[in-house]
Amino acid sequence: MKTLVKYLIYMFIIVILSFVLPRLIPGSPLFAMSEDINAVGIMTNEAFKAFQEYYAPELPFLEQFWKYFKSIINLDFGYSFYYKMPVNKLIKERIGWTFLLSFLSILISSIIGIFFGIRSGLKDRESKFMIGVLLSVQAIPTFLIAAIFQIVIAYKLRLLPPTGAYSPGMYIGQHGYFKDVLRHILLPLLVLTISGVPSIYIFAKNSTANVKKEQFVKMARYLNIKNRDIYYKYIFKNIIPELLGRLNIQFVLAITGSIFVEVVFSYPGLGQLLRNAISYRDYPLLQGILLVSCIYGLIVNLIFELVILNNIKRY
């Protein structure tokens, strides 16, 4: 119950932040005179009307906030200038692709990272070169890895399609649709997995090595318990809570992690939406994406905190 209240307060603070920041930041359109915006021609008249209706800059501050708050409770994030559509409809359309891409990559990179991490954590010696390579991969911004892969695999070798989530003109249910989607997802998925594996691997390796040093593992060795049992019952079960904590972070970052990859490969998820929102200064859309990704982060955290982390005890 206490946790729920805490998260409700978090939620409220985020709504306040998303309301206050655009009004405080110097140079924001809400700050400038309304004639200015019209004169510069950033927006069409119609968009400007929608903009004014949504932000209502002429109302007093508290009333503005009340209006904003009510519309958010009703899941109304305003009207996108660029796409000329309600923001929540746009987000609903796109978020599926993002989830498909990021959940798949979390699944694959966790399996690979945890498996190899535990294996090398159990070994006594480790290859410094390997760790160096992994650290380097972790350090490179994801969009650079994506761009390099796009150049080499898609443009130079022409093995996989460079952009999009499906070939233009394809629709759900058409023969070969599934295969087409699969072909398009491979490259972004590969890049996301590559950028995701190192952190999980290093984490799993370190926590395994730490548990291995514990007294009860040493004791178990003296008692001649089978290695297999030591590995499974004593070590693996004890690193589960830490691994879940790590997965929690991974899931929170699911939306934002894939943004850059989506932009490079023009994958029709939230990332592309965000990019367009930024380059066309589509503020309601930007605000909507911010709110949705924050709400998503909070919900994931809440689930992990309530259900999983409370139910698992250390052996």
Next chain:
Amino acid sequence: MLNIIKKLNKTKKRCLIILAIFLLIAIFSDLIMPYSHEDISHPPLLKPSTRHFLGTDEIGHDIFSLLIYGFRITIFTAIVSGFLSTFIGISLAYISSYYGKTVKTLISEIANLFIIIPEIVMIMFFSSFAKPKLIYTVMAIVFFSWPKVYKIALFKIMDYMEKNKVKYTLLIKGNWYDVLKKLLPNLLPIMSTFFILQCNKAVMYEASLSFFGIGDPLKKTWGKLIRAALNYDNLYYDSTFLWYLIPPVVCLIVFVITLTLLVSENDNS
């Protein structure tokens, strides 16, 4: 200072040398640049030659000059935002561990919130609303990246607070300055580690923001250069990307990896 350097292992020494070279290039970039970074009088899209080491871009900038200018802007941005976020994070951690109770709960709950919400979206949100100026980019990065420093620093400072010398100081009613004086020798190593990590992050954030086209278009960081290259339509038709895209990418990657390896704990055992 020299003693600390001597103690480092081989990899870290190499990293330091590379870093020193980067810093020197950044400081003396005015002397190295053959042309001004604002000079667009060259014929566009030249191939590399002795006059233009990396050719020219589609507007007529000399790419080599832009790259060298990028050293200065990128490294400057990194150092300023790295320093500020480390400073804010550690001071807040110190304040909350010195006063404890309500202050600590309040600040750490705020930090928790900032950690849950995806910081890169927040940074983008902030800096795309703001005027396209470098200082606002730096502000956005600093404002949303101190919580992680705070979290770890708080943990460490709380640990040191339990030490005897600090306890004695508190017992004889030492004020915050006296306690800080006792803590400082212990804090300095983690401060420097954080500083380097935050510099690293700042470079990544700046590059990511530039990739989305956010920020001052006149201050050509490596990120902006990469974005400009990716925007150029015929990048992959011939080998233009070899001298347009690859040099800033290599600089960025080398810089980031050097910083990462310099503070990594995994390889000094």
